[in-house]
Amino acid sequence: MSRRAIERTAVIAVIGLVFAGMTTHSVTVADPGCAPVGTVGSPEVAVDESTAGLEALAPAAVDLPEQVWVRTTAESFNRRWTFATREGNVYVKEAAAQAGWRTVELPGCLAGRVAGVSADDDEVMAIDRDGRFFTMDHALSAPRDWNWSSRYGTPLWTGPGNILPPGTLAWSWSVLSPNEDHVWRDTAGNDHPVGGAKVSHVFALTHGGQRIQYVDPWLPVDHSYEMATPYGGRFQAVALSTSASTSLVVNRFGDFYTRLYDFDISGADKVFFRYSYEDQRGLPEAPDMLAERVDNRYAAIQLPAPDWERQPKVPGEITDRISVHKTGPGSSARELRVEGRDGGRNGFWTKRLTDASWTFVATDRPLVGAVLENSPTDRSTDTLAAPSPYDYQGVSPQGWSARVRAFDVAVTPTPLRIEFGDGGGLGLILHTVDGLRQTPQQPGITDQPRHFDGTIELSPDALAGLDAQSAAARDFARNILGGKRFTDTSVAVTDAGFHIAALDLTLNRS
Structure with missing residues (x-):
C-alpha cells in the first residue's frame, strides 16, 4: 500500500x-x-x-x-x-x-x-x-x-x-x-x-x-x-x-x-x-x-x-x-x-x-462586464459598511470587567479589554475560529448559540510590561492566564451573550 x-x-x-x-x-x-x-x-x-x-x-x-x-x-x-x-x-x-x-x-x-x-x-x-x-x-x-x-x-x-x-x-x-x-x-x-x-x-x-x-x-x-x-x-x-x-x-x-x-x-x-x-x-x-x-x-x-x-x-x-x-x-x-x-x-x-x-x-472582443470607475488612488475605505453592532461587556465575580466590541463571526482577531478595580487594565487579543460542525447552524449571530475555538493572546509587549502593571493586572495575567502568551478557550456567542470559558465569564450584549 x-x-x-x-x-x-x-x-x-x-x-x-x-x-x-x-x-x-x-x-x-x-x-x-x-x-x-x-x-x-x-x-x-x-x-x-x-x-x-x-x-x-x-x-x-x-x-x-x-x-x-x-x-x-x-x-x-x-x-x-x-x-x-x-x-x-x-x-x-x-x-x-x-x-x-x-x-x-x-x-x-x-x-x-x-x-x-x-x-x-x-x-x-x-x-x-x-x-x-x-x-x-x-x-x-x-x-x-x-x-x-x-x-x-x-x-x-x-x-x-x-x-x-x-x-x-x-x-x-x-x-x-x-x-x-x-x-x-x-x-x-x-x-x-x-x-x-x-x-x-x-x-x-x-x-x-x-x-x-x-x-x-x-x-x-x-x-x-x-x-x-x-x-x-x-x-x-x-x-x-x-x-x-x-x-x-x-x-x-x-x-x-x-x-x-x-x-x-x-x-x-x-x-x-x-x-x-x-x-x-x-x-x-x-x-x-x-x-x-x-x-x-x-x-x-x-x-x-x-x-x-x-x-x-x-x-x-x-x-x-x-x-x-x-x-x-x-x-x-x-x-x-x-x-x-x-x-x-x-x-x-x-x-x-x-x-x-x-x-x-x-483580444479585440466586445467588453461584457460593467465598467468600473477604477480611480488611480486607493478608495478601499470609501464605501465601508458599518461596524458589526454586536458589543458585549460584563463584570466577573472577582470585580474586574471585560469588553468586546464589534464582534463578527468571520473576523479574527477581536480586541478583548480587561479593566481592574485598582485602575489597571490589559488589552488582550481574542482569536476565534469557526469550528467543525455536523448539524446546521443559522448564519450570523442569532439566539442559537454559536461555538468557536478561541485563543486569548497576551501580546509580547504586554507580557514584557507586566511588572509595570497594577497588582490586579499582574495577578490576572499570572493566575488566570498562567503567565502564558496563548490560552486556549471555547467561546459561545448569541445575540444576547458572549461566554469565554477560560475566564468563566459571560458578557451581556450592550
Whole structure:
C-alpha cells in the first residue's frame, strides 16, 4: 500500500470516529425526481489524458467564443477543458483548441435549467435556476469519465444537496487538490500538504457585497460559514472569483484584494490538521499530512490564517469581469485577470499573483462586464459598511470587567479589554475560529448559540510590561492566564451573550 493510500485510510478511519453516533438534520434540497449519485467526493482515480467520449457529444448549435480568457459563471475553464453555459445547457471544448464546442450530457432535471457553471481542478459546479448545486466529477479526465451528482453536505459529501445563499451577487467554485496543487504556504512561510482529499467550496458574495459565505460539501447543509471581506469584513465588493482557495475581490473603484483561505486553512479542521499561534518559522516542514498531524517536531499550520493582500491598481479601463485561476503546484501559482481596455483595444489585464504590476493582452472582443470607475488612488475605505453592532461587556465575580466590541463571526482577531478595580487594565487579543460542525447552524449571530475555538493572546509587549502593571493586572495575567502568551478557550456567542470559558465569564450584549 502506498503512503498516500495509508494516509487516505487513516483519514477515513478518523472520519468514521467523528461521525459515529452523530445525527444530522434532514433537509430536502435536491429534486426527488433527479438525484444522481455520481463519484464526486470519492478517492481520486487515474486521469485519462485522452479525449475519449468527446466525439460522442453532440456539436453545439449555439454561438460560442473561440477562446475563453476569464473564469466566470457563464464561461469557465480548468487546465484541460473550457466550459460555457447558454440557454440552460452546458458546452465544452478543449482549452487549447480555438473551436470544437460540444454539448455536455446533463441529468434530465438539469438539462435546459443551468443558470451558471464554474470549473476548477477536476470538478465542475453547475447551478440550476433554483440555485441548486450539481457537481460534475473527473473534469480533468476524458469526457467518458464525467458524471454528475446532486449530493452535497455531511456526511462525506453524501448529504441531500444545497443551494446558493440568498442574495448571492456572484459565486465561484474552488478546488484545492493534492494532485494538482500539492502544497499551500502559511503565514510563517511553511508549505503544508493539501491532505488526503481535496478542499472544495462554493464561495458566494452576499449582503450587498459585504460578506462572503462559503459552502463546503463535507459540512452541514446550511450557509453559516464565512470568510470576512477586507477591512474587518466592512469592504464592499462588486465581484468575486476564487480558484484553489485563492479569492480575488474588487470594489466599484477598482481596488483589488486577494486572500488564501478555506475551511482547512482557517484553523477549523482540528480533526485532520495541527494548528498553532506559536511562531512556526524555522521549524522543518512535514514530508506528508500524516507526519504533520502527529509529529510535533514538524511545523504546525501557522495561525491566524493568511489575511487579504492588496493588489496594485490596473493602469487602464476595467470591468467587473474578474478571474483567478491556478497555473501550477503551490499556492503562489495563480494568475489574475480582469476584462478591460488599453489604448482603444479591448482585452484583459493580467498578472501573476506575486507580480508587481499588470500587463495587457488584446483580444479585440466586445467588453461584457460593467465598467468600473477604477480611480488611480486607493478608495478601499470609501464605501465601508458599518461596524458589526454586536458589543458585549460584563463584570466577573472577582470585580474586574471585560469588553468586546464589534464582534463578527468571520473576523479574527477581536480586541478583548480587561479593566481592574485598582485602575489597571490589559488589552488582550481574542482569536476565534469557526469550528467543525455536523448539524446546521443559522448564519450570523442569532439566539442559537454559536461555538468557536478561541485563543486569548497576551501580546509580547504586554507580557514584557507586566511588572509595570497594577497588582490586579499582574495577578490576572499570572493566575488566570498562567503567565502564558496563548490560552486556549471555547467561546459561545448569541445575540444576547458572549461566554469565554477560560475566564468563566459571560458578557451581556450592550
